[in-house]
Amino acid sequence: MKIAIMGYGTIGSGVAEVLEVNKDLITERAGEPVEVKYILDLREFPGDPNEDKIVHDYKIIVEDNEVGVVVEAMGGVEPAYTFVKEMLLAGKQVATSNKNLVAEKGAELIAIAREKNINFMFGASVGGGIPIIRPLNKCLTADEIEEITGILNGTTNYMLTRMANEGISFDDVLKDAQAKGYAEADPTADVEGFDPCRKIAILTSLVCGKQVDYTDVYTEGITKISTEDFEYARKMERSIKLLASSKSENGSYSCMVAPFMLDKTHPLCNVNDVFNGVFVHGNMLGDAMFYGSGAGKLPTASAVVADVVDMVKHSHVNIFIEWEPEKVQLIDYRESVNKFFVRTTSPKADVEAVFGQVEYVEDVVAEEIGFVTDAMLESEFADKSEKIVVINRIRLG
Amino acid sequence: MKIAIMGYGTIGSGVAEVLEVNKDLITERAGEPVEVKYILDLREFPGDPNEDKIVHDYKIIVEDNEVGVVVEAMGGVEPAYTFVKEMLLAGKQVATSNKNLVAEKGAELIAIAREKNINFMFGASVGGGIPIIRPLNKCLTADEIEEITGILNGTTNYMLTRMANEGISFDDVLKDAQAKGYAEADPTADVEGFDPCRKIAILTSLVCGKQVDYTDVYTEGITKISTEDFEYARKMERSIKLLASSKSENGSYSCMVAPFMLDKTHPLCNVNDVFNGVFVHGNMLGDAMFYGSGAGKLPTASAVVADVVDMVKHSHVNIFIEWEPEKVQLIDYRESVNKFFVRTTSPKADVEAVFGQVEYVEDVVAEEIGFVTDAMLESEFADKSEKIVVINRIRLG
Numbered sequence: 074m075k076i077a078i079m080g081y082g083t084i085g086s087g088v089a090e091v092l093e094v095n096k097d098l099i100t101e102r103a104g105e106p107v108e109v110k111y112i113l114d115l116r117e118f119p120g121d122p123n124e125d126k127i128v129h130d131y132k133i134i135v136e137d138n139e140v141g142v143v144v145e146a147m148g149g150v151e152p153a154y155t156f157v158k159e160m161l162l163a164g165k166q167v168a169t170s171n172k173n174l175v176a177e178k179g180a181e182l183i184a185i186a187r188e189k190n191i192n193f194m195f196g197a198s199v200g201g202g203i204p205i206i207r208p209l210n211k212c213l214t215a216d217e218i219e220e221i222t223g224i225l226n227g228t229t230n231y232m233l234t235r236m237a238n239e240g241i242s243f244d245d246v247l248k249d250a251q252a253k254g255y256a257e258a259d260p261t262a263d264v265e266g267f268d269p270c271r272k273i274a275i276l277t278s279l280v281c282g283k284q285v286d287y288t289d290v291y292t293e294g295i296t297k298i299s300t301e302d303f304e305y306a307r308k309m310e311r312s313i314k315l316l317a318s319s320k321s322e323n324g325s326y327s328c329m330v331a332p333f334m335l336d337k338t339h340p341l342c343n344v345n346d347v348f349n350g351v352f353v354h355g356n357m358l359g360d361a362m363f364y365g366s367g368a369g370k371l372p373t374a375s376a377v378v379a380d381v382v383d384m385v386k387h388s389h390v391n392i393f394i395e396w397e398p399e400k401v402q403l404i405d406y407r408e409s410v411n412k413f414f415v416r417t418t419s420p421k422a423d424v425e426a427v428f429g430q431v432e433y434v435e436d437v438v439a440e441e442i443g444f445v446t447d448a449m450l451e452s453e454f455a456d457k458s459e460k461i462v463v464i465n466r467i468r469l470g
Numbered sequence: 471m472k473i474a475i476m477g478y479g480t481i482g483s484g485v486a487e488v489l490e491v492n493k494d495l496i497t498e499r500a501g502e503p504v505e506v507k508y509i510l511d512l513r514e515f516p517g518d519p520n521e522d523k524i525v526h527d528y529k530i531i532v533e534d535n536e537v538g539v540v541v542e543a544m545g546g547v548e549p550a551y552t553f554v555k556e557m558l559l560a561g562k563q564v565a566t567s568n569k570n571l572v573a574e575k576g577a578e579l580i581a582i583a584r585e586k587n588i589n590f591m592f593g594a595s596v597g598g599g600i601p602i603i604r605p606l607n608k609c610l611t612a613d614e615i616e617e618i619t620g621i622l623n624g625t626t627n628y629m630l631t632r633m634a635n636e637g638i639s640f641d642d643v644l645k646d647a648q649a650k651g652y653a654e655a656d657p658t659a660d661v662e663g664f665d666p667c668r669k670i671a672i673l674t675s676l677v678c679g680k681q682v683d684y685t686d687v688y689t690e691g692i693t694k695i696s697t698e699d700f701e702y703a704r705k706m707e708r709s710i711k712l713l714a715s716s717k718s719e720n721g722s723y724s725c726m727v728a729p730f731m732l733d734k735t736h737p738l739c740n741v742n743d744v745f746n747g748v749f750v751h752g753n754m755l756g757d758a759m760f761y762g763s764g765a766g767k768l769p770t771a772s773a774v775v776a777d778v779v780d781m782v783k784h785s786h787v788n789i790f791i792e793w794e795p796e797k798v799q800l801i802d803y804r805e806s807v808n809k810f811f812v813r814t815t816s817p818k819a820d821v822e823a824v825f826g827q828v829e830y831v832e833d834v835v836a837e838e839i840g841f842v843t844d845a846m847l848e849s850e851f852a853d854k855s856e857k858i859v860v861i862n863r864i865r866l867g
Contacts (some may be wrong), residue, residue, distance in 0.1 A: 091612050091754050102611045102792070196609070202755040204601075204609035211608070212593070212601035214499045215488050215775030340761065343740060357488050357772035358599040358763065364737065365758030375754035378612030386790065393783065395499070 074103065074385045077111040077134040079156055080147035081118065081127070084170050084197070087374030088144050088381075089123055099378065103385040110140055113156075131156045135163045142384050144377055145169040154178050161185045161193060166388075168380035170197035170373050176271035176287045179278065180398040190391050194380035199225060199272040202372025203365040204379075205351045209279050210394055216355030218280045222318040222470075225269040227347035227368035228256045229295050229315045232264075233332075234345045237303050237312060243296065255347060265294035266315060266330040273317035276351075277326055280319065282395035285328065291406035293331040297465060301438050305414065308437050311335055312342050316470060320409075327404040333470035334414055341470075407452035412469040416443050419461040427460045445469065471500065471782045474508040474531040476553055477544035478515065478524070481567050481594075484771030485541050485778075486520055496775065500782040507537055510553075528553045532560045539781050541774055542566040551575050558582045558590060563785075565777035567594035567770050573668035573684045576675065577795040587788050591777035596622065596669040599769030600762035601776075602748045606676050607791055613752030615677045619715040619867075622666040624744035624765035625653045626692050626712045629661075630729075631742045634700050634709060640693065652744060662691035663712060663727040670714035673748075674723055677716065679792035682725065688803035690728040694862060698835045702811065705834050708732055709739050713867060717806075724801040730867035731811055738867075804849035809866040813840050816858040824857045842866065 078085045089109055092099060100106045111134050112126045121127075131152075134140055143160045145167055147153045153174045157167050161182060169175065174182075175195045186193035196206045200223070209218070224230050232246045241249075247264070250256035262268045274287035295315050306313050311334040319328045335342040340362045344350035349367025354360055366372035383392070414434070417424060418441050424431060434443035441464060446454065458466065475482045486506055489496060497503045508531050509523045518524075528549075531537055540557045542564055544550045550571045554564050558579060566572065571579075572592045583590035593603045597620070606615070621627050629643045638646075644661065647653035659665045671684035692712050703710050708731040716725045732739040737759040741747035746764025751757055763769035780789070811831070814821060815838050821828060831840035838861060843851065855863065 095612060095614060095754065098614055099612060202752075203758055204605040207609050208601040208605060211780065212604050212773075212776050214779040215492060215496060215772045217492060217495055355599075355772060357492065357768045357775075359766075359769050361600055361760070361762030363758075363760055366756045369756075371754045372756050375612045375752060376609075378754075379609050382611040383608065390787070 074105050074107050074141050075110040075139045076107060076142040076144060076381060077113065077140050078109060078144045078146060079113040079131065080145065081112050081114040081116070082146065083370045084373050084377065085112065085144070085146035087370035088146060088377050091371065091374045091378045099382060103382045105385065107381060107385060110137070131159070135159050140165060141388065142166045142168065142381055144381065145171055145174070146377070147171065149173055150177050157182060158185065161189060161191065164189055164191060166191045166193070166384040168194045168377050168384065170377050172198040172268070172271045172275060176274045179275065180284050180396050183394050183396050184398070187391050190389055192384050192387065192392055194384060196380045197373050197376035199275050200349050200351055200363070200365070201227070201367040201369060202376050203349055203351065203363050203367060205363050206279065208363065209276065213353065213355055213358060216357045218321070218353060218355055220318070220320045220354040221273070221276050221280060221351065222316055222341065223273065223276070223351040224314055224341055224344050224349050225272040225317045225351070225367065226263055226315060227349055228260070228263040230344065230349070231255050231347045233295060233298070233313055233315065236298070236300065237306065240300055240303065242300055243298060264296050266292045269315065269317035270330045273319055273328055273330060277319040277328055278396050279394070281326060281401055283397050284400045285326070285403065286400060289403045290328045290330060295332055298332055299465065301416070302465060302467060304437050305416065305434055305443050306334055309334065309434055310337055312337070313467065314341060314344070316341070322404055325402060325404050327406065327409045329406055329409065331468055333468050335470045339470060407450065407455070409451055410448050411451060411454070412448045413446045413454055413466050414443060414469055415446065415458065415466045416441055416464040417461050418464065423461050427457050471502050471504050471538050472507040472536045473504060473539040473541060473778060474510065474537050475506060475541045475543060476510040476528065477542065478509050478511040478513070479543065480767045481770050481774065482509065482541065482543035484767035485543060485774050488768065488771045488775045496779060500779045502782065504778060504782060507534070528556070532556050537562055538785065539563045539565065539778055541778065542568055542571070543774070544568065546570055547574050554579060555582065558586060558588065561586055561588060563588045563590070563781040565591045565774050565781065567774050569595040569665070569668045569672060573671050576672065577681050577793050580791050580793050581795070584788050587786055589781050589784065589789055591781060593777045594770050594773035596672050597746050597748055597760070597762070598624070598764040598766060599773050600746055600748065600760050600764060602673070602760050603676065605760065606673065610750065610752055610755060613754045615718070615750060615752055617715070617717045617751040618670070618673050618677060618748065619713055619738065620670065620673070620748040621711055621738055621741050621746050622669040622714045622748070622764065623660055623712060624746055625657070625660040627741065627746070628652050628744045630692060630695070630710055630712065633695070633697065634703065637697055637700065639697055640695060661693050663689045666712065666714035667727045670716055670725055670727060674716040674725055675793050676791070678723060678798055680794050681797045682723070682800065683797060686800045687725040687727060692729055695729055696862065698813070699862060699864060701834050702813065702831055702840050703731055706731065706831055707734055710864065711738060711741070713738070719801055722799060722801050724803065724806045726803055726806065728865055730865050732867045736867060804847065804852070806848055807845050808848060808851070809845045810843045810851055810863050811840060811866055812843065812855065812863045813838055813861040814858050815861065820858050824854050
C-alpha cells in the first residue's frame with residue numbers, strides 16, 4: 074500500500090517516523106507494507122531522509138492510482154478541505170489530525186467517503202493519541218451518552234498546572250510555554266478556548282449523529298485566571314481546569330468551554346501537564362475516563378497511523394460513522410445550571426442581600442472575600458452578579 | 471435480528487435490561503431491531519418479564535436459523551465452551567463476558583469464527599464496561615505496547631480501598647464485601663488473584679497475538695495484606711493496589727499479579743472502590759489510561775451489547791483479531807526486577823549486612839521496622855530475605 078502525507082510539519086513528520094520505527098509490526102497488522110510515496114509541502118527539505126518524496130502539487134497525488142491512503146496533517150480548513158475532498162472523490166481514503174477541518178466539514182467528508190465506499194477517519198483530531206473517537210463510535214454503542222467532559226487542550230493544561238504548582242503568572246507561564254514549543258507565537262486558539270471548542274463540537278456531533286456547529290458553543294478561555302484565583306483554589310483543595318463539556322438535556326445538548334474549579338474527587342482533577350483526559354457518562358456504563366498524551370508529535374502520529382492501518386485492512390469497506398449534516402440546536406448556555414465561585418470587594422451584607430446564604434472563603438487575598446453560590450441558572454447568576462463588585466468568577470465542577 | 475442469551479444470572483439479565491432500556495438507540499445503531507428470542511438457563515423464572523423465553527436445552531438455539539447472535543453469560547469453562555463452539559460451528563456469532571472461557575479457549579474460538587467468516591467477541595471479559603479489548607485491537611495498532619498494568623478486579627479494589635481509608639481488617643472487609651454482593655461466598659478467585667491473572671493473560675495474548683497461558687503467570691493475592699501494611703503505606707504516602715502487569719522484555723513478556731505499593735503520582739494510585747483502571751504504555755503513544763466500572767451488572771452488560779451491535783452490523787464480515795494458538799514462553803518471574811518494601815524485627819545491622827544501604831520507614835508499628843530495598847532481581851530478593859526475619863513484603867510500583 075502506497076500512501077501520501079500532506080503537510081510535513083510536526084504531525085506529518087511524526088507519521089513518517091512512526092511508519093519507519095514500527096515498520097515491521099505495522100506491516101503485520103495492516104497485512105501488507107505501508108510505504109510513503111509522496112509528501113506534499115510547499116517547502117523543500119534538503120538533507121531530510123524523505124527529501125526525494127517531497128512534491129508541491131497535490132494533483133500529482135490525486136492522479137496517482139498507486140496511492141490508496143492519504144494523511145492530511147496540514148491544519149486549517151483551507152486548502153486542506155479542497156485537497157481532502159478531491160482525494161476522497163478520486164477514491165483515496167483519508168486520515169486526518171485536523172480538528173478545524175473535521176469540526177467544519179466532517180459531516181460532508183464522511184458522506185463522500187460513504188458514497189465512495191471508502192473511509193474518512195479522524196481519530197487523531199481530538200485527544201491526540203488517546204483513543205476516544207473510536208470508543209465513542211464503536212465501543213459505547215449500547216449506551217446513551219449523557220455527558221462528555223474533557224480536558225482537551227494540552228497547552229492550557231500545562232499552563233494551568235504550572236500556575237497551580239508554582240504560583241507563576243499567566244503572562245510568565247505563557248512565555249515559558251512558547252519557549253518550550255507548547256504554545257504557538259499566536260496563542261489565541263489555545264488560551265481563548267477555540268481549540269477545545271472545536272473538539273467538543275466534534276465529540277458532541279458523534280454522540281448525537283448530527284452536526285453541532287462549534288460557533289454555537291459558549292466558550293471562555295483562561296486569560297482571566299490569575300495567581301490569586303489559584304490561591305483560593307489551594308485553600309478550597311480544588312484544581313482549576315479548562316473543561317470542554319457536553320451534557321444531554323431534554324433531547325438536546327448543553328455545551329460549554331470554560332475554566333472550572335474541580336473537587337479533588339473529580340476524575341479529571343489530577344490530569345496534569347500536557348496530558349488530556351476525557352470523562353464519559355453512559356446511562357448503562359456509568360462513569361468512564363480516558364487519559365493520555367493529548368498532543369505532541371508521536372502520540373498524535375500514532376493515532377493517525379492506527380487509522381491508516383485500519384483503512385489498509387478495510388480498503389473497500391466503509392466503516393459506518395453516524396454524523397449527518399442536519400444541524401442540532403444546542404440549548405442556550407444561559408439555561409444551564411452551575412455553582413459559581415466569586416471574588417468580591419463588596420461587603421458580606423451586599424453579597425447576602427443578592428445571593429442569600431453563601432459559603433465564604435476568607436483570608437486568602439487582602440481586601441476581598443471569596444464565596445460559593447448555590448446552583449443557579451447562568452442567566453440568574455449574570456443578573457445577580459451585576460449587583461455586586463465581581464473581581465472574577467469561576468464555575469465549580 | 472434475533473438473539474439468544476445463555477445464562478440468566480447477573481450479566482445475562484443485565485443484557486436483557488440494556489436491550490430493553492436503550493431499545494431505540496440500539497435499533498438505530500445496529501441498523502435493525504435486536505430482539506431476545508431465547509434465554510437458556512436451568513432454572514425457571516416465574517413472573518419474570520422474559521419468563522416465556524426461557525429454554526433448558528441449548529440445542530433449541532443451535533437449530534433455530536433465526537438466531538444470528540448468541541450471548542454467553544454462564545461463566546466457567548464448561549459447559550460454556552461446548553455450547554459456544556457449537557453455536558459458532560452453526561454459524562451463529564457469539565459475544566461473551568466470560569474471562570475463564572476466553573483465557574483458556576480464546577485462540578481456538580477466534581479461529582473457528584474466522585473460518586466461518588463470523589465473529590467471537592469478548593469485550594466484556596476484561597475491565598467490565600471499560601473499552602480496553604477493542605482499543606488494544608483496533609486503536610493502538612501503530613504502537614509496540616511495552617507495558618499493560620491494570621487494576622482488573624473490582625472486588626479486591628473495593629476491599630483494599632476500605633482497608634486504606636478506614637483501617638478495617640482483611641477479614642472484616644471481606645465479610646462486608648460478601649454482604650454487599652461484591653464478593654462471592656467462596657472469594658478465592660478474587661482474593662487469591664486468579665481472576666486478574668486470567669484477565670492479564672487475555673490482554674497479553676492480544677498484545678502479542680499468541681497464546682499466553684494464565685497458569686504461567688506468577689500470581690499473589692491480597693490475603694496477606696494487613697492493617698499494619700496500610701499504616702506503613704499511609705506514612706509513605708502510597709496506596710496498596712492489586713496489580714496485574716505485563717511488560718515486554720527481550721522479545722517476550724514478564725507477567726505478574728501481586729499487590730504493589732503505588733506512589734501517588736502513578737496513574738492507577740487513585741483508582742478506588744469497585745473501579746478498574748488499565749494503564750498502557752506504547753512506544754509511540756507514551757502513557758495512556760482507561761478507567762471505569764470494571765464490574766457490575768449494567769456496565770458489563772453494556773460492553774456485551776456493544777459487541778452485539780457490532781456483530782449485527784457486520785453479519786458476514788470477520789473482524790480480524792490476532793491471537794494464534796502458538797504458545798508464548800513467558801519470562802520467569804524470578805528474572806524480573808523490583809523494589810521491595812519489607813517489614814522486619816531484625817536489627818538494622820542485620821538488614822544492612824544483607825541489603826546494604828536501605829531507606830527506613832520507622833515509628834509505624836511497635837517492635838518492628840520497615841525498609842525499602844534497591845531494585846533487584848526477584849530471585850536475589852528471595853535469597854536475601856531468607857537471611858532476616860520478614861513479617862511481610864510488598865513490591866513498589
